[in-house]
Amino acid sequence: MARVVALNLPKSYFRPSLTPHGLSNTLLDDGKQQDFFVAGFGSFVDKTVLPYVNTAPSKWQHPCPHLNETCQSAFSYQHVLTLTDNASEFESRVSQQRISGNMDPAEGGFDAIMQAVTCKEQIGWRNVTKLLVFTSDGTFHMAGDGKLGGVYMPNDGRCHLDARGLYTKSHLYDYPSVAHLAEVLSESNIQAIFAVTGPRLSMYEELSRLIPKSVVGELMEDSSNVVQLIADAYSSLSSTVNLVHSSDLAPGIAIAYDSYCGDSETSGRTQGGECLGVRVNQQVEFSVRIKATTCLPGPQKVVLRVLGVGEEVHIEVATLCDCQCGDTQPYAPHCSGGRGNLTCGICSCQEGHAGRLCECKPEELVDAEAACRDANDTGPVCSGKGQCVCGKCQCNAQASGPLCKCDDAGCERHNGQLCGGNGQCKCGNCECHENYTGSACQCSLETSGCTQEGVVCSGHGHCACNRCHCDAGWFDSHCSRCADCQTPCEEHRNCAECRAFGTGLLWETCSASCNQTVNVVPASATDERWCQTKAEDGSLLIYLIERDKEGAITLTVNGKEGNTTKKTFKLVLSSVLGLVLFGLFLIIVYRIVLEIYDRREFKRFEKERKHAKWNEVNNPLYRSATTTVINPKYNGD
The missing domain is CATH 2.60.40.1510 (ntegrin, alpha v. Chain A, domain 3)
Incomplete structure (x- = not known):
């Protein structure tokens, strides 16, 4: 199972960038991917000192003034989500991320890779195939660039994540070098996939040449091809073997x-x-x-x-520099069980034996390697799949034959297994177990999966590989259904009615048309196996169809219920009348309650009106219509 860490780049306000939300949706919408990997997530910007980010308070709080989005303050690297197979949690955590900004085109991706690789416990790395997906649309800082910000100490290659998952020593340690990244990735068995946009593709291709087991893919601006990119990259990585x-x-x-x-x-x-x-x-x-x-x-x-x-x-290497060559061990076990004497670490073979460990006969060593090749063949001995010992090939575990030409692991697979798990691979061909055939032993010779009630494919097809292949017009797993055919219930309805009750369409020719055995039983409980169809008189006919091993059909009739049309009419009429009566009842109750309430309110109003005490008070806003003016010069004359 592959483990993936997606490292996504937040935006820099100097250019458009990737959308982590879109990447997560695209990555996890592929249901097949979710079956074979777990995913984690981290994001990065750059070192949190000048000149990489603007440390002015206003710019620090709002590093993206030219965008309409709310940005978070800059950070070096933050681990967001430990490896998990919970797709909804992955999508939720990624969708909560906000973009940030830096000042220069290059970014601190190397710091992020170093922390993602070395912080094994926080990331959740396990001993499986590990992929690190690095997504970016920018260039990268490397060792030496930290001096511009006063960071001189070389990167120590250790984990420095705090409880919040933030890289806390970016202002103390320089960016790692390419060789340092290649070393830690190799030691941790992590394969890097650089998913970058078109303008940066050539730069990351040069970087990939310096990092073993890494590949580069072009990422669309909307991240829509991320699933295919990872699949192609993994295929390329898995087809390369580096020792x-x-x-x-x-x-x-x-x-x-x-x-x-x-x-x-x-x-x-x-x-x-x-x-x-x-x-x-x-x-x-x-x-x-x-x-x-x-x-x-x-x-x-x-x-x-x-x-x-x-x-x-693990190999332990030691040198033998002080050899006691004077001491000879006769018939040494080291020399093929005593076929020679061991002197100064070298076997001196007895007569009739030869070889480095005296394991061969002298005549077997005459042009021994030629005996381990085809005539006129200058290729590797034993076809490169074994060792030539005493003129004979000793083949590796997955090879066989005199010259190890047979590949016992190169047979076809079925359901992910060699020879389908139903045979053995011999020299590139599957030798199938009993009752199996096919190039990958994928075909079972049994017919149990095709047989139903003793009939193979219901008589409407043939059985191959324990599966029914239906004739034209027939379908389902046992070829028992067809688009224009009657169902079994419809097919036997008329015979069940005429044989049990002497009614229906076939009542006149029932004996000649129907050869089924019919048993009429008292009405009882039924299940989904029983047919329920409408008889000619409208009543409900209930019966069970049974077939024995010889193919004879028995119909068990569970009586007839009354005319279903009349029953349906009565049921509908009673339902409608019930609804109408219930509605009238509700209206009457409502009117009674409303009348009682109104009467109480009116009585209370009358009582308050009788006990009211009225006082005569002049209106302060009133002005008389008559105005009297006295002339001060008037003396009464």
């Missing part, structure tokens, strides 16, 4: 590789530990030569592993 060794080799140890990649793009034996274009179930072989150029102070450990695979081979 590497630990980076902390002791001085004096040199390692060289030869690879035989079979039928892949790098077929033939080549130098180096890489095979390209490897197919599913294809076997590749690596020959590793470990050489000590000086005497080692003690045993040294060498670790070999395939990038992207959580398995390792």
Whole structure:
């Protein structure tokens, strides 16, 4: 099961960017993806010091003044969601993210990758195939760029996430270098997928060449192709096999590789530990030569592993620099059980034995490698799938034949299993178990899945691979239905009615037309197996159809109920009358309650009116219509 961490870039207000909401919706809308991976999420901007982000208080709070969206303050990297298979939680957490902004075109993606790789517990990495999906539409800062912001200390390659998932040491440690990222990704068996927009594609392709087991894909502006991009990238990564060794080799140890990649793009034996274009179930072989150029102070450990695979081979290397060559061990067990004497670490074989460990006869060593190849063949011995020992091929586990030419793991698969799990792969062909056939043993010779009531495919098809293949016009799993056919209930209705009650369309020719056995039983409880159809007189006919092994049909009739039309009419009429009467009842009750309420209110009003006490008060707003004016000059004359 693949594990994916999606690292999404918030917007910078100097350019349009990716939408994390759209990416999450597209990624998790693919139901098939949800079956084979879990996903986590983190986001990044850049170091939180000048000149990468604007630290002025107003700009720090609102780093995107030219956008109509509300931005969050800048941060270096924040881990948002630990790996989970809960698609709705993933979508919810991603949809809650807000964009942010920085000042320069480059961003702090390398800091984000370093924290996502090294913080194993916080991210939730497990020992499975691990993918890190890095999405961006910008360039990246790398080691040395931190000096512009006064950050001089080299990146320490450690986890520095706080309880909120924020990277807290971005202002102390410089950006990691490309080589540092390649080292931590390789050591953690994490394969990187750089999903970037078109203008940045060439830059990230150059970066990918420096990071083993990484690929680059072009991401659409709306992230609509993210699922296909990840699928293509994973296919490319899984078809490449890289064998590497630990980076902390002791001085004096040199390692060289030869690879035989079979039928892949790098077929033939080549130098180096890489095979390209490897197919599913294809076997590749690596020959590793470990050489000590000086005497080692003690045993040294060498670790070999395939990038992207959580398995390792540990080798202990020691040098024998002080050999007691004077002491000879006769008939040493080391020399094939006593076929020679061990002197100074080398077997001195007895007469009649030869080889490095005295495991061969002298005549077997005459042109031994030629015996392990086809005539005039200069390719690898034993077809590259085994070792030539004493002129004979000793094949690897998944190869067979005198020259190991047979691939016992290259057969067809069915339902994800070699030979469908119903056979053995021999030299590229499936040898099927009993009752199975087909190129991948996918076809069962049994007929139990085609038989119903003793009849194969209801007589309307043929059985192949334990499945019915119906004749034209017939369908369902047992070819028992057709578009223009009567149902079994319709087919036997007339016979059930005429044989049981002497009525219906066939009552005159019932004996000649109907050969079924009919049993009439008292009315009883029925289930979904019983047919319920309308008889000619409108009554309900209830009966059960049974077929024995010989194909004879028995009809068990459970009586007839009265005319269903009349019953339906009575039921509808009674329902309508009930509704009308109930409605009238509600109206009458409502009017009675309303009348009682009105009467009480009127009585209360009359009582208050009788007890009212009225006082005569002049209106303060009243003005008399007559105005008297006295002339001060008038003396009464």
